[in-house]
Amino acid sequence: MPSNLRVKSSEFIDETIRISFKFNGKSYHGFKGDTLASALLANDVHLVGRSFKYHRPRGIMTAGSEEPNAIVQVNDKTNRTEPNVRATEVEIYEGLEASSQNCWPNVNFDIGGINNALSAFLPAGFYYKTFMWPASFWEKYEYFIRHSAGLGKSPTEKDPDIYDHRHVHCDVLVVGAGISGILAAKNAAKNNFKTLLVDEKNELGGATIYQNREFNIIEGLSSSDWIKKEIQELKHIKNLEIKTRTSVAAYHSYNYLLARENLTDHLEKKDKQGKIRQRLLKIRAKKVILSTGALERPLIFNNNDRPGIMLSSAVNKYADFYGVVSGKKNVFFTNNDSAYESALCLHNKGIKVEAIIDIRENSDSKIVKTVENAGIAIHWSHTIVDTKGYKRLNSISVMKLSNDGLSVTGNKIDISCDCLGVAGGWTPAVHLFTQSGGKLTFNESDKVFLPNKYPSDQLSVGSCNGDFKIKEIINNLSTNLKQFLKIEKTDFDNLSIESEEENSKRNIWLLPSDKSIGKTKPFVDYQNDATAKDIKLALREGFRSIEHVKRYTTTGMGTDQGKLGNMHALGIIADTAGVKMGELGTTTFRPPYTPLTFGTIVGRNVGEYFDIFRRTPMNDWHIENKAEFENVGQWKRAWYYPVNGESMHDAVQRESKAARESAGILDASTLGKIDIQGSDASEFLNRVYTNAWSKLGIGKCRYGLMLNEDGMVYDDGVTTRLGENHYLMTTTTGGAANVLGKLEDYLQTEWPELDVYLTSVTDHYATTSICGPNSKKILNKIIPDLDLSEESFPHMSFKNAQIGNIKCRIMRISFTGEHSYEINVQANYGKAIWEKCMEAGKEFNITPYGTETMHLLRAEKGFIIVGQDTDGTMTPIDLQMDWIVSKKKYDFIGKRSLYRSDTMKEERKQLVGLLTDDPNIVLEEGAQIVSKLNESPVNMLGHVTSSYYSPNLKKSIALAVVRSGKHMMGKKLFIPMENKNINVTVANPVFFDSENKRLNA
């Protein structure tokens, strides 16, 4: 390592702990406290990546999360690799491996660099225009573009790390722990506000803590010594929680913020094991104080993007905080006093500063005088017109600015240098403020957008509110904080403060060159390679809205959202279009402020925790008996029970035959169950179902169809009258929650006069359904004293019974068309009763069947499944279920809609049966139905909704919805498939036992 790039040891870097790491396969070392960026700079590595479009060599520009260029891929392992990480935010650890992105085959020889030479043909909108070419062109381009200009690699394996979510509630959230954040948090906590202070960095204190500013004196101490004392005090304050390495990603309405807490990324590999890597904090704060600081702006001039060109403040931070010198020959280029602070910082460390180029005419501030007295050359009213050096800056060309700042005059001066610190002023970090819905106002004198109208209980303080000097930061904070927190005083009301004053200002958004703009490359958005030239082109092509210019030029659309250059883009648009910046507005800053990992977003909700699984009380039995499962909503339902390696088809055929020939058993616990009580319960059912309920006797069951107000079938199920004012309603498995919600809605908002109470009891009862000709014998074995005669216990009735000590409700209802019983018991007894049925049914070869067989059996009977044979566009009339729609009832939900001209049309799609001419062909569900082949355009009549091979009928059967289907009985239709046309005949949808003889067998 070139040792002369480390200056006198910094207190933030522990030089006793050496850390080795690899970058682009080469080994380097740094010290504890270094970021990847500072360690690379200490090793004299500036070239770290290639730009997105032109593949120009790029270096480290900043020392923070706003970094546009030094974007790296961390850890080249297939499962733990992460793209698009800012080298300025990666804290190095032993064994870290990182590599450049956007370059292929490597950063030093990059084939896409040819785009730079071709840049005249790659203007703004190139990609959009390319996309508009014929699709075949795009396919060719896609390979090239993806390969050469990708934004990093995704991991190819499952992420092995643990991520977490946590809800956080606090009285005051302070975002940013610079000087104003620290003072605000301290005083909030001291006044009994439960306070949370977060900062994206690993150290508190912002820039104040490391900058050695001899002109900033607080209470007789330098500002950095004073802030260190303040930070020490924070540790002893109650009510205050501090989280470092925590970046606020999003600020939503009602003071709801999302922050990412980084817990292990900075640790050595062995220390990461088994720990939570990142945690998403979901913060609800009563009050929010934003002290997010300000970002330094670059200056926009020709070839302003070479490795070695950095922000002046970054040069300063690398020197003061990391003890790293970014260059041996340093020059600064500025429009304000900030660069003089950086120059002085280097000078005081004994590092040569060649020159300062200042676009202002002069300045008489104290710091400028000090720099002048130090013998550093200052070129007033000058600008940089060009830079040289392909992979590293080696010289700049400087010329005098005209009075209007639009052109340059005089001779060109070349200055040799390897590091250029650029200071274009400061942009308050108002991103979070605007995310929250805050409105900005433009401050003409500082050329900044500042918070204006707060949308929630929040306050912006410090430089994100436009206060840049320590004196104004502290004084304004004192006034605003007292008002915001409604407190009498703060502990910094009467500090003695001395700070620098800056007097002269000059701002030029786009600095002129001696070349015409067409021949220059003044980059505005470094990450997306958008230049001032592109913005001007967009305006020439007629774009006016800044949102359009942004999309056309891709300015601000990178992963950094253009944090550095957005203001210049706006300025150049305003200047070119001749409008005021305040009237132009800004583009929208969107969450996240810095990129989030997918892991952080999903937290623990991965794998089996992605969604809730609901399991029935008999679930263990199904698993023990090798059931295959299917997801029905959140339920895991037994699908079929393969025996001896049977295929699904064979299992279902066997189960279906067994259920009709002897006995089958089904776990029906997932059906929705709603307990309905109250003196108006019958009237309520009358209003929500299409059929009549008033005359249903106690102990009887009835099937009901429920519509939406638009007349379309919504749900169905059997409801049992348990008592005078007591019903038990069943719903479909998937519809249970929605049905309850809908019924509550009507009850509370339309019919509050009804005395009815609804309770969901789905999880409270387990339901075992036994069916088939031997089901009666089986039930008789289990409950010998229960009268199962037709007279006492007919179809569609219910009895209370007892199996041992277990109370049960037995309904004689059927979804298969077979004689069957549903035994409902308290959920805990579900498995015991199921096993009792299995035992009693053994001699009858009782066969467990799953949802697939249930669907097949009901299809044989032509029973619909809401959601499979209906899709929200089917009325009961469409389903040929006219019999269930009461003509006598004055009203029920959806009744009026059945008489709309549209719902009464004869040519609506109607449910029919379909039989294939070849009984062995089973149709595909979803297949389209036509009446004529070779018609163009194809006139599609409908589609197949359910289709099975029926082992009981020994032929293929299907249900379908077909336009005017009810008038097509016996008609031949076609199902055109990829390789063949299938001939079908429209049939009655009840294929099996249409006289319902088996129900009473």
Place this chain on the structure above:
Amino acid sequence: MFVINCPYCGERDQQEFKAGGEAHIERPKQPTELSDDEWAEYLFMRKNIKGIQFERWNHAHGCRKWFNMVRDTSNDEIKLIYKMGERPPSE
């Protein structure tokens, strides 16, 4: 994500609630008397205002009660919450 002050439970996070569309659209007492157009007006037509809107909300994962909310849809500011059956404030 709002904080909603359920009139029965107090302040709760928005994710416990379900929005139920425009408020104060009463189901006609005699639907059979209505023309197709009148029925369609009740069934389909909603204002969807940018600005002050009267809405129905349900504390679906809480007390399951429905209530009314006056919300500025342009900035999500909740102006007022009142129970079902109570009369809407006059602007």
